[in-house]
Amino acid sequence: NAGVTQTPKFRILKIGQSMTLQCTQDMNHNYMYWYRQDPGMGLKLIYYSVGAGITDKGEVPNGYNVSRSTTEDFPLRLELAAPSQTSVYFCASSATSGQLNTEAFFGQGTRLTVV
């Protein structure tokens, strides 16, 4: 059971380039999330999804886009990379239990540097 898988693990982008961070989960979870974590800081929610075809903004969505065409996949798109987007990106998923989210499972992270 792979859990949550993110690719790539590391990436260096030039300013203005675009890229897609991939995230897939094999636990049939409805909820998926993208976070960024700057050095010494907490997790900031970028976007989240409560099911296939449904996405919504989190705390820091500017400069990013997402899609959720299947339950398993939740890619994060950076269109015009900026140095401020240098960060570690985490994808996570969780199931639902009635009205409650259960524990979230995280991927291993993608370390992105924009130069």
Next chain:
Amino acid sequence: SQKIEQNSEALNIQEGKTATLTCNYTNYSPAYLQWYRQDPGRGPVFLLLIRENEKEKRKERLKVTFDTTLKQSLFHITASQPADSATYLCALPARKLIFGQGTELSVKP
């Protein structure tokens, strides 16, 4: 807007002592609250969930309390060990899953 605050200063304690970490929240009435552990370079790992009708929850050396009047949760690690050194995050789940900034715990032998 919803806000979660944890002690930003690192907590340094001696092995064997009890570590207590605080999580405060505002503009929110959560039905439950979660605690996670994060080691350097890795994603957070779930530890405990406590519901609003549970005043206290225990798991091995971990204890969590939840005071909805004070809008606060306390996370205790008893008989702490150097292996407990990590960053601990509280999270408020709803449609969004929002985290506090985390408190770094260092347990010295």
